[in-house]
Amino acid sequence: MNPIADPRALLERLFRVAVRRAQPSETLAAHLPPAPKGRTLVLGAGKAAGAMAHALEAAWPEGAPMSGLVVTRYGHTPPRPKGLPERIEIMEASHPVPDEASRIAAVRTHAMTRGLCEDDLVVCLISGGGSALLTLPVAGLDLADKQRINRELLESGADIREMNCVRKHLSRLKGGQLAAACWPAQVVTLAISDVPGDDVSVIASGPTVEDATSCRDALGILARYSIAVPEAVHAALAEGKLETPKPGDKRFARNSVHLIATPHESLLAAAEEARRLGMETRILSDDIEGESREVGKVHAALARYALRDGNSRTSPLLLLSGGETTVTVRSQPAGSLRGRGGRAGEFCMGLAHALQGEPGVWALAADTDGIDGVEDNAGAFVMPDTIARGRGAGLTLADHLERNDAYGYFSALGDLFVTGPTHTNVNDFRALLIL
Template sequence: MQHPGTPAGLPPPDFLLQLFRHAVWRAQPLHGMAQHLPAPPAGRGRTVVLGAGKAAGSMAQALEALWPPHAPLSGLVATRYGHVPPRPAGLAQRIEVVEAAHPVPDAAGLNAAERMLALAQGLDADDLVLCLISGGGSALLTLPAAGLTLADKQRINRALLDSGAAIGEMNCVRKHLSRIKGGRLAAACHPARVVTLAISDVPGDDPGVIASGPTVPDETTCADALDILARLRIDIPDTVRAALQAGTLETPKPGDARFAGHQVHLIATPQQSLQAAAEAARAAGVAAHILSDEIEGESREVGKVHAALARAVARHGQPFARPCVILSGGETTVTVRPQQQPGGAPGRGGRAGEFCLGLAQALQGQPGVWALAADTDGIDGVQNNAGARVAPDTLARAAALGLRIGDHLDRHDAYGYFEALGDLVITGPTHTNVNDFRVLLIL
């Protein structure tokens, strides 16, 4: 039902979805790539493309569309299964795109990483390497360090994902347990010139954290990785622990001569997408406020904080006046806890859905507040939804179906809760990734 004062004549859920689409549109690689492309190498120099991430397929297509048709271009990128965008009519394919598993790596990702290192061999100073990097590349570029098997990496990756660790901590460990992350890919390209074009999915937009920084020198250390593993109680083989203690798995550091002349350009960021959504809201006559593009923490707790802010606006007109939208981004976490109920099967859902559970529980049916949270890659966790919606009647409709929100939070089952309500946000893969998108509408 349409609420009085709904922006642009749209029902609140449709208006919020429209803002999400503006955010995703801004993050498409074609919009930010052209201004950062170098000129093709002169003479006999080659241009080799290497890369990985959830946006790697669309980044490759954008590069093919923008690169001079007469200039040679070849290479290989890896993206998530099902994330290769449809090819525009008339666009010739010059870059090979392979698919692999995310968030837990598989043999296809390992094979792609091996092939990329092989393509980096034999380059010279006349050659140019264009590296297309986006979020998800940590899992898609899998090349275990000596002493580790693919099964070891899969187990460690699952443990990191379930631990609630921040993305920087996870990627510190991943860098030191890899033969391609943490600057090693770019180092392997020496003496060729390397230009990295990246789409940021991390708080702070640190290129060393995006996809575990395969093309930039690494400031973290083996000791840092050991401390994180110890604190999170994640086991690794004794031989690998010894190698970390001895520093033999250390990553290339800032000042390494192999990175001289390299460039890194961010072609899309979370802040740019939040700004695009804010501009669309203002164009519809609604004030828009961006809290931050760097919010981290437990998803449900972040939801509670957003709920407290929305209730203050709805009840007291502070700190913002109604009507307004409140936007935020970043990368929250879901710490998977032991199941308390008989049978204890874990629920389905990701960060965006868990945020919505925490938000709905804390809003307590507050009138005049609607919300949408979604992952900008179109996939929340490993399900088929991008996220979920919350409305003033969410709790009441759920209660009528016999659903208890606390039970769903306990087993991390956001998908089951919002599926029953018809409030999942399903977009399919968006072919980009600037991480969490959250928007609250207060009327």
């Protein structure tokens, strides 16, 4: 069977290959430390935390004691493998905006660090989403404040580094503070990267990694995006009282970090599969940032160039990219419907709008965790007839772009890509097939 005969099915196949490469069950065991003389405590947070906990339980030596707690997003705990003993408790909480369960999980996590000694080992399982799932606000900031600040950051167009800089300085666990609380125990962090450049200090706001950002940086970001914090918290930031542990802090001398899955590795897996199926394949980058719709326009330009250059190719061309784009939510007139959607859908709208029905280009953009923003889809498909079918359904793509309403547009066309939770998270996956 010719895989190119069904471009949509082919793109989905490549997405699933990329996601499979990032599964903790495939990668975690190779990075485990030896069992310690003392006790082993497991702590963690993120959309992949449940799957990481299961993988750790399966790989840990029989008879070696282990206990702990991790927190993942609601609905993201995978089924427990048959016969696997439960040694790590899995809690669920809200993402991307924290809730009371996020706070309770953080309080319990912090309490578990008490009494650790040099003979103990703390294994921290960290993946994207941990910033919201593990929320322990600084003094003067309550949960409602954190929820508002989170929402405003998410809608501001701030990139992930800016958002997490603020989050670190408004938390008692982020920005290395969880690892500092574990001192003098050994801390081994096993992380799945969902951030451009695989900067471990940014993944889940770096709870086990020294933080080079400052209170001054956080204040600058808050001012840049006009986000208010309570007066007492603003004063504490201005005075440097909410500073995080910095590089060189002795409490990190026995710590190590291992990336068990990255966006680049997942894109390589998809590229290898595409080449095996006879396609010329190019990975553009695994750390593309910027406004989602604008990144879509750039990909459209690359696709058009590839089409013009098609005479020099003897096989279909696949363009792959990853990273973490942003969406600036536009203000809407009073009484108008607010749009729904996330980064992947916004990218697809920008791509389709720029392509204007260009023949020979099919695309899929999706978040590898299976959730685009806060919706139930992972992303969406773009095809040569996307705009024409939209017009036939009475839809105007420009209007949906103005309202950030990717979900409404692609849902009406039957072009949402729905996977359910994938139990991992290596961020955006984008694939353009050019025939």
